[in-house]
Amino acid sequence: MIRLKTKIPGPKSLKIIKQLKKRNGGWSVSYPFVHAPGGEGACCEDIDGNRFLDFGSQIASNPLGYNHPGLLEVLRSYQGSTPVKFAGQDFVIREHLDMIEKLAGIAPKGLDSAFLINSGAEAVENAIKLCMRKRPGTKFGISVERAFHGRTLGALSLTNSSRAHKRGYMRFPMLRLPFGDRAVERLETILETEAYPEEIGFIILEHFQGEGGYRIPPEGMVKGLYKIAKNNKIPYISDEIQAGMGRTGKWWAFQHYGVVPDAFTSGKALQVAAVVANHKMFPYEKGAISSTWGGGHTIDLAMGMKTIEIIKKQKLLERNRRMGGYLLSGLKDIEGIQNQRGRGMMLAFDMPTRKRRDDVIIECARNGLLLLGCGTQGIRVIPPFVIEKEEIDEGLEVIRNAVKATSRKSFRHSGKIHDFIACGRSHA
Ligand SMILES: Cc1ncc(COP(=O)(O)O)c(C=O)c1O
Structure with a gap:
């Protein structure tokens, strides 16, 4: 479950990210927080004590989520x-x-x-x-x-x-x-x-x-x-x-x-x-x-x-088809988003414009949900395979609220998050 203790980015994360930006040879940092070792399942934690729900799975490279007991055993x-x-x-x-x-x-x-x-x-x-x-x-x-x-x-x-x-x-x-x-x-x-x-x-x-x-x-x-x-x-x-x-x-x-x-x-x-x-x-x-x-x-x-x-x-292929179906039907129920699509746990939807897409990703991140852009106006929804139903419901609710909030004419991003988040501009 999402738990935010500070604004995003938190002060400890922001300090490191600013220093890294000055020295890193490339710059494609997508999210303004610094990972901490904690977290479990589909949730990760940052060094400011925040807990995020991850619908991006480290750009599809983290299928089993955070601190899976089987993988911890291998490490040991x-x-x-x-x-x-x-x-x-x-x-x-x-x-x-x-x-x-x-x-x-x-x-x-x-x-x-x-x-x-x-x-x-x-x-x-x-x-x-x-x-x-x-x-x-x-x-x-x-x-x-x-x-x-x-x-x-x-x-x-x-x-x-x-x-x-x-x-x-x-x-x-x-x-x-x-x-x-x-x-x-x-x-x-x-x-x-x-x-x-x-x-x-x-x-x-x-x-x-x-x-x-x-x-x-x-x-x-x-x-x-x-x-x-x-x-x-x-x-x-x-x-x-x-x-x-x-x-x-x-x-x-x-x-x-x-x-x-x-x-x-x-x-x-x-x-x-x-x-x-x-x-x-x-x-x-x-x-x-x-x-x-x-x-x-x-x-x-x-x-x-x-x-x-x-x-x-753990029969995760079958689970991906089942839970992916549940997630896709949840996405289809959200008003204001388009072209909900995908297979298994590889899903996406579009916003009407690139700007709206970026706004939704930023607003979701501000509320503890990690998403990634793709294409011109797409948003990937690719949680770890181990995600639970309640977490899917929680993520869908954050998306629904973000779509609503960003559709208002008066909508403006608040805080520093907007300066650091990359939306669809840099992933793979
Ligand atoms: C389809 C596809 N091919 C190749 C790559 C390159 O992989 P890597 O980033 O590990 O070099 C990526 C992602 O980055 C990808 O999504």
Whole structure:
């Protein structure tokens, strides 16, 4: 339950955030508070003693919420042993194999191997590298309008959700498909007029578009693109970094369409990142793909494996579908919001304008509810999988009140919160 002891930001948090702003190399801080170790379930705490209800799950990377007993147990088991990170592609730890086996166990048959790496963007980098390696005549890749695949330079070339991510950075050649059924026609035209299939390195798709606007690709789009990819032997990649690991109510978002990609990426909720594919997809020339830490972070790997185990044991996929349905119907009852949508625990709604969207996020935060923006005027609703019904009701009430308050002509933000909160401008 939400408990606010100070205005947001509280004085202790504000001091640290101001200092960080002066020295941090990048600036994409979304929320003006500093986490404290406490909290449980869907609620986190800050160093000023405030307790927030989290409908953002650390940008979908915290599926089991705060202080889950199963994860605390993993942490305890690692006490006192260092290093916690091994140079995992060069020196072997047991957890490396265990995680690959765990991933293969929740992947479609045939996707039996994985390359483990540090971040989502690096997983994307490596997914496209293995496709390119298979097709040495490759001239460009294909992604979708408003896609987000990460910010390293290769991944950034595929990303297309905000110009702020791209200004000033070089990119490699990409062709873009419109989002929706028209994508299929565009790909057919590309193949008729612009490129031979062997010149296309890969098609990459989020089977639930995240940062770009929480949009669910229509069936015709996915099936049509998949069919063309298969017929022309173009590698087909699913980016599951935000939507995967059960958030949509299935382990992987592509499973809603009955397609099996040549490779898929996972990250965020997995606690490490991975490219999963058939063994034959990977380049086994020594050093062709590698990194110091990939496959070597003992605690992250153990946390990720435990996360998979808990999702299975506590039947959280089924729970996400059920509780997500409850949350979505609650959102549909709120007047003044639009386009309530989603699958499982991956939900969103729109406000009529970008400004109204930002106002609602800020007003909710001021009242202890954490939300994240997406697209031009969307708000993500992505609580941890363990959220309870009463917490859903509490969050819905905060949203309802914020929508009402911000719709008044006389509405003005009060306090410093407005100076620090980023709304839809910086997440992933
Ligand atoms: C779909 C998708 N792909 C890739 C990324 C990049 O992951 P990371 O931030 O871990 O580099 C993100 C999010 O950040 C994402 O949502």
